Structures are given as structure tokens and as C-alpha cells.
Amino acid sequence: MSTTHLLIRKDQLATARLHTDTTERPLADGQVRVRIDSFALTSNNITYAAFGDAMSYWQFFPSEEEGWGSIPVWGFASVVQSLHPGVAVGERLYGYWPMATSAVLSPDRLSPARFTDAAPHRAELPAVYNQYFRCNADPLYTTDTEDLQALLRPLFITSWLIDDFMADNDFFGATTMLLSSASSKTAYGTAFQLHQREGIEVVGLTSPANVAFCQSLGCYDRVVTYDALDSIAADTPCVYIDFAGNGELRTAIHERFANLKYSSSIGGTHVEQLASKGAGKSLAGPRATLFFAPAQIKKRTTEWGADEFGRRMVAAWHQFLSKVTDTNNPWLHAEHHHGGEAVQAAYAQVLAGKGDPRTGHILSLFKTPGGR
Structure with missing residues (x-):
């Protein structure tokens, strides 16, 4: 399958363009290919771009074109091809993706709840960004709140x-x-x-x-x-x-x-x-x-242990989500954008800092839901 990316000029963030790679590279043993179904775009992602060189955000999903990069985003993807015995086709994942239609991961350190992408170029990058959560065992996941998870969870x-x-x-x-x-x-x-x-x-x-x-x-x-x-x-x-x-x-x-x-x-x-x-x-x-x-995460997981860190974070998340989704005064609603042109327009809007603060943008480079 071809892969479409939204690429951004690293030194001129307002300059963006779509690039489609029609050559599907075969997977190596142990790799999986995912379809990136939807992702959130917020001012947080603009910060990733603004600090892209200083804090290595451009390195997560490097572009082969000099001077151009892919801004990392948070969202959901489905496994469409797998050469890893521990990851099944059809499995749904939450994590850190490029602004693209697909990505290739090298799963490692698998547990029922998550795994790490062990791609060599990510080895020295902060571990918190390299984890992928398996939705069928993720304590923060519910099917009906995917949009809010993508927008608010990170x-x-x-x-x-x-x-x-x-x-x-x-x-x-x-x-x-x-x-x-x-x-x-x-x-x-x-x-x-x-x-x-x-x-x-x-x-x-x-x-x-x-x-x-x-x-x-x-x-x-x-x-x-x-x-x-x-x-x-x-x-x-x-x-x-x-x-x-x-x-x-x-x-x-x-x-x-x-x-x-x-x-x-x-x-x-x-x-x-x-x-x-x-x-x-x-x-x-x-x-x-x-x-x-990531520094505070490392400090607290060392002091509290990973399980206690997770328990506290999950409890706080559910408390926050109940407030955000209060039917009497909801704090946020999701607005969906499908297809390359719509994604580019939404990016320009978020970059400019425009729009209703109650609106959250959920994007997909596919023209219709479901990856078509």
C-alpha cells in the first residue's frame, strides 16, 4: 500500500506539503505495518515542531528529504501486516505516529498491555515516546473515547x-x-x-x-x-x-x-x-x-515503582475525563478532518493559533473513515 505523509519545512513551519510514496517496502522479520487511522493535532504538536531540532522530535520519523520533517502526533492505528509472532493483524494500538497513512514498527519488550518500538534510530530517544499501548489491555482505553484520548491523553x-x-x-x-x-x-x-x-x-x-x-x-x-x-x-x-x-x-x-x-x-x-x-x-x-x-516520569517510576505510577496516573485521568465530558458543561468536542487537503487546512489553523478553544481537531489522511 502507498503511504502519504504531510511534510513540514523544519525552518519554516507554515510551509507544508503532501508526499506519497507508492513503493511499499517489504517488512523485515519482527516488524509490523500499521494503518494510522486517526490522530489529534494540538498546539502541543506545534511545540514538537518548534523544538524539533533542539529536542530531537524530528528524529522519531525522519524524512528522506533534506530540510523536511514529519511532526509526531498521538492517535490510533491498526496492524495490517505482521511478521512478529506476538502482534496480530487487526490489533489496535495507541501511540506516537508520523502525520501519515502508515508506519512500520519493530516491536520489542512485549507485555499484554504494551510494547516498545526498537527501531535503531529511536534507541537514544526518550523511552516514553517509543511505547505503544495495546488497546485491548490498556486501562485508559475505551472505544467511545478515542477522540478524547488522542486529544487529551498526552x-x-x-x-x-x-x-x-x-x-x-x-x-x-x-x-x-x-x-x-x-x-x-x-x-x-x-x-x-x-x-x-x-x-x-x-x-x-x-x-x-x-x-x-x-x-x-x-x-x-x-x-x-x-x-x-x-x-x-x-x-x-x-x-x-x-x-x-x-x-x-x-x-x-x-x-x-x-x-x-x-x-x-x-x-x-x-x-x-x-x-x-x-x-x-x-x-x-x-x-x-x-x-x-520524561525526566519527572523517570523520577517517579523510580520512587513509586511503575505499577504505582500507572495507578495514580490512571485514577487522575478518569477524574479529569469525567469533568471534560460533563454533559452540563462539556469542555471539549472533536472536529474531524479527512483527506490531505483537510489535514493541511487544519494544520494551518492550529499553527496560527486560531479557532474555538472548545474544539479539538482529529485528523486522518484517508478521505473516509476506516482507512480508504
């Missing part, structure tokens, strides 16, 4: 880890958490967790257009527009959790809050400003430090 795990990291460090002595890009999924997942902490005020920073949405979530103690930072006392002992990557905003926060205890950079919803003023080392106060989720 983001919520990051949110849960940010909250745990802050608590693990006694919130760096702060009582107020300032979250930029408060309408983004990773931000409000983090706010959902932090809101349950005693003695911590959660302040959402957002644009005027998203104030009502952020307030409706009920997980922010206060919602403040970016141009109203002076409504927060300058001597507030606070931590800045930066989901926006907006250099000017980061500078303004560092300069205003003399009692800024810690500055954590999570991602970039404002990609064009990642390298602008305030992104460097000349900031007032603490140095902005990039949060790397």
Missing part, C-alpha cells in the same frame, strides 16, 4: 506531571501559580490538578476573547488578560508556568513580579515569538527552565 499526562513536579518542589515556596495560554488543553489540565491543592491560587492568563471560556471551566481562581498583569500584586510569591512561549509576556512577568520563585517553560502556542525578546538568558529573576516530562 497533554493531560504532561499536566499531571507539571502539577506533581510543582508539589514535589513545594511549589518553590509560592502560593500563586500563573498559567499563560490558559485556554490551551495542557494549561487547563494543569489548572484542574493544581486547583485541588490546598493553599494554592491558580491564575489563568489569556486573551480577552478567551476569558469567558477560561472562567467557565471552574478550575481557575482568577482569569486575567495579558494586558492586566498589574491587577496582580507585584510582590505576590508566584511561579510562572509558561504554555505560550511568548517572549514579551515572559519578560513582562519576570520584570513585574519581584517575588517570582520559579519560571517553567512548557511549550509554545505563540511559535513566532519563541525566539523573540524574553526567550534568552537576560531575564530578570529566575532563569526560565524548560519542563521535560
